[in-house]
Amino acid sequence: MQNRTEKIILTIVIVIAIATFCYWLYYNPVKDLTVNLPGLDNRPSKGESADTMAVIGEKFKEYTTYTSSLTGKWPRFRGADIDNINKEKIKLIDNWGSSRPKILWKTDLGEGHAAPVIYNGKVYLLDYDERKKSDALRCFALENGIELWRRWYSVNLKRNHGMSRTLPAITDKYIVTIGPKCHVMCCNPTNGNLLWGIDLVKTYKVEVPLWYTGQCPLIVNDTAIIAVGGNALMIGVECASGKVVWKTPNPDNWKMSHSSIIPITFGGKKMYVYCAIGGIIGVSAEGIDKGEILWKTDKFKPSVCAPSPVIIGTGKLFITAGYGAGSAVIQLIKTDSTYSVNIIQQYRPSEGIASEQQTPILYNNFLFSIQPKDGGTARNQFVCCNPSNCKTILWTSSKADRYGLGPYIVADGKFFILNDDGTLIIAKASATKFTLLDKAKIMDGQDAWGPLAIADGYLLMRDSKQMVCIDIKTK
């Protein structure tokens, strides 16, 4: 019995040992392993998004031809003199009298705040076509609102405080636009022919600002001046050829803001002032050092900056920004051939005049603005101050007259203020008081933030979804 058991056990052990050995020999330990790579979840690839494929200005359609005898011009953001004051000698109404304002024409737009420019009886606007998902430079007749032509290109956008928000800059020969995703386009304003296009994101590695581009281009001597960010802080592009004639380096890696470039002359030197995300900069506009940084400061650096700098004296600039940033007054100083910056005032929005979105107006040597929502007790009211001391507010419109983020413009010695719910206010304003002349609800819309444009007695205004034209000439 014992022997037998032993034999059985021995045999079993040997058999098991041989079997195990063979198994071990032929076993492939990694045969069941799979590699976990991206894409096993079958998620469809997002594909090339439309904006990387955008061919700037690729499509064009002419609807009709039209000639106008009008010669009024509102050629860029804040007008020809970049002060937001219409200087035409046309008498404009003080009130609507017994009749309500008549809308001359209106047109539906893509959601946003892009505003028109007016040039010789034609209206130009860089719209966003939500249906075609494209930026469209549209040309309308000023008198009747008929669309004459449009030039467009595909850009994929999701609404974020609307989509469009820039104004073109126009001269006799050129119209330059910047799209929401930093596509610069230059066309012939008469026939809409495409001249050139630059994709700033592709070319300069620009980070598209929060809520998309807000900067309006500037044309000086047939050169388009564009603030960039990314690999260059500012560029000058020859309008005729599209060639970049000068380029400002960006040593501190400042970013594009919603503010626009303001040309100033100080100490006999022309320069471009720009409030970037990171600081304020002055760039030479002429001479051999054209395009070079003359001065810069990072003492005032809001995280979001929409208003543009306002010239309030010789070499004296008023800069403001929303979202708690407040305002600053800076004075340029020239010693020999170098420039430096002196901060005269800097304060929180509740302490003095400020603005979140619209650029204040310097009119008759007084500074006018609508206080931002964090502007203390005067929030959203129309206010005035003497630029020699921006912290002292001379008057406020009144608690009943709050205007939100709406635009305002001076024409014929009057302020035209658009409340962001679509109510147009006509007011007289001086250093001593605010006189409301009339107000009327023009549109039933939302977020009327796009700047106003006035030429030849026509006022163009928009809310988030449509643009209307009203005749404000005195009959």
Place this chain on the structure above:
Amino acid sequence: MKQKLVIALSLILLIGVIFLIYNDLFNGNPADSTNATEYNLEKLKQIDSSLICYNEVITIDLTMESVNALTIDSNSNIYVAGDNEIQIFDKTLQKTHTIKLDSSANCLAVFDNTLYLGVGNYVEVYTSKGVKLSRWKSFNSKGYITSIAVNKTNVYAADAENKAILRYNLNGVLLNVIGKKDKDKSIDGFIIPSMYFDLAISAENELWVANPGKHELINFTEKGDFRTSWGIASMQTTGFAGCCNPIHFCMLSNGSFVTFEKGLDRIKLHDQTGKLECIVASFSDANAQALDNCSIGARVHDLATDLQGNIYALDAKDKKIRVFSRK
């Protein structure tokens, strides 16, 4: 001789075995205390103390089993909904009275001495003294209202089941439904993985809604058109952590946002543009594991602010209101 040796050795081995068992039974550790597959959030919960810009100044202990919602009126009275009642504290933090309810309110808002409660799928209206004024018709049977906000013209109720905001006028007439998924209008709809769906009205009367599944806060126009949004997904303090955050938020009078995220249990302050300003509080204390236990029901059940800018957090774990004041 050999046999004796073998037996002796065997017996020694046997004694050894018994000793082994004895030792294991009385002196051994029951199990290894290290967890090879530990999932540790402590590192992410740790916050640079220089980022913390609020101090906890006071706490109010609540006598409730469950706490659901918190709001503060313009006179700094504090309203807490929980169990089947609402407890009201005045500005000296003394309890003034209690309103008994028929069932538990998930959320509440107060405007002009009128209380608006989200109860299940409908809204109930009470005076601040506790007189029931009305019960509004529910939008549909499956609704579940998780947050409510009122201004002088509208009542907005966030309905997590229907994934939409219900906009009523003050009389309870449904004006429209906001944010419902609609392909034709290219509205993506809210992504609401859990029953957290918060909204708030800013001092500027702007409607802000949390879209937790997309880690963003959305601003709508009064009528419900999309205006803007902000927010990114990130475990870092700059974004919102995990799969669905922020679950609660409220707004300060200057338009900045106070958000609470489950999972990492942190209250953060974002400026008006959504940029992180600082951290209000982080609940990464020694009892972190306890939080993990109850984190499915997040630690903070509601946030509120008063006119002075203090932040009130309704701590569901400790059943108290924690009040934070700016440093």
Place this chain on the structure above:
Amino acid sequence: MAEKKQYNRRDFINNSLRAGIAVSLAGITVALTTRALSGKSVWQLNPAKCVQCGRCATSCILETSAVKCVHVYDMCGYCDLCGGYLRPDTKELNTAAENQLCPTSAISRKYIEEPFFEYQIIEELCIGCGKCVKGCGAFGNGSLQLQINHKLCVNCNQCAIARVCPSEAFSLVSASDAYLYQGKKM
């Protein structure tokens, strides 16, 4: 004669002892059986008490634990950024190994439609460590839960995991209702 007498006494003692034993065994049987007459009970862990200490993965007597993660789909948010699937702070939300939280890659992720994903537990790979459960509980709805899989569990007299469970989450439950996952339709 004396010898025989002694023999008988012994017999008697034996018989009475046997009778005593028989009576006590019968007593035990009756006493216990009246209490045990109900099918069967099995070990199960209560996810509401579970703290995901990881011992389920290591303490089960089976080579890979009988404790597995189950996915209660009714509770799932189908998130793209899943706290149970992805490691915290991953940059990309995809199936790459470096992004997966599960140490054995036992969760599969399938695209349904933007932005929803289905997560399924590959039972053979799951070791029951509860890492995903913790991640899901911290950030998600807690739809991932640990449960003893009764196909695998040998239902020991004394569950070896129950012995070391720090949160007393293990208990015997009726075999007819052998799962204790949360979000059950009652």
Place this chain on the structure above:
Amino acid sequence: MKNYLVKLILALILFIQAFNLYAVQRFPKPEFETKYSQPTMQTPCPRSVYMEYFDVAVLVASLSLITWLILKKRSRQGVFWTTIFSLLYFGFYRKGCICAVGSLQNVTMALFNPDYYIPITAIAFFIIPLVFTMFYGRTFCAGICPLGAIQDIFVLRPMPLKQWVQTILGLIPYIYLGLAVLYAATGTDFIVCRYDPFVGIFRHNGTFMMFAIGGVLLLIGVFVARPYCRFLCPYGVLLNFVSRVSKNHLSIAPGKCIECRLCENSCPFGAINKPTPTRNVEKRNVMVKRFAIYFVITPLLILLGGWTGSRFHENLAKVHPKVRLANELLLANNNKISSLSMEISTFKSMGKPLDKLYAEANIIIDKFYIGGWILGGFLGLVFGLTLVNLSVFQYRTDYTTNKGTCFSCARCVDFCPVKK
């Protein structure tokens, strides 16, 4: 059973209230546009209860078979093959679970803890071998018990042990039994299962501890046959006792023993009683005297054992996880240990008050105080009885099996020349 159900439902309700975070939680389903159907959750059913009844049936059948083989057929070979079968079925197929040895703890726990639900199979596995033993001796040990079966195969070079060694080592199972009952009764642990040496082999998996004990025991088993059965097995204590009074025990010779001495060294377990030479008979009065001494000493031993056992009740109680945790917390609160164990951190996270835990731990320690007395007293009794047993002179003329320790393995049968 109704009681149990009610309790379960009550517990569930309490539980739901405790975690009403879960209760209020609702989950809005995503609104899928594509046709997506949610997979169903897989909740595989436990092994059917009928399969367990089948196990009981197999137990009864194999026990009957082996008993028949031992007592009627007297076939060692048959016993051997039944051993192999049991090893395969109860060992490797059922993975050593359910087993009669462990079931004694289930029974104990069920007797002391009315809330404990005992599977009917556990009762069956506990009772049936005892019933068989009561009538036919330890035929269960012969080849049905998988633990015995695996050792039996390794009985290759058995060497006889000295009687005194056997007697002393033979006390260990009583200690083990006492501890097993104590821990099962207090709901602490099933130590017999925890230190089951061969279950790791059956499951092809186990802790190092398990394999170490199992391997060492098998190695010892080559020379000292079935060491676990003889010197550890707590269930063996019960079988031993019942077997002593068994009705039809295996006898070496089928008929009259011819005292040929062939079987004398055949038993590897030292379970063959040799005939006693008459000259060793002591005088009756000496025997009575000694018996009287032991009769007095035994109660003293019981008292002494009980007292000693009660002295150690706190050490014994430390095995209980709650007591251990309370101890650790006490140390941690006194800053005596720096690193917090998982138990401590979990406990802290549960939010249970410390006092409550201490109170619960104290109740358990009190139980162990009583348990310590009983355990010590039991061991004292065993010690006393062993002494009495040594003093009792049994006059034998034939080679017989020791009914207590004999495993009825039928090895000796093959050596007996008497065939009828």
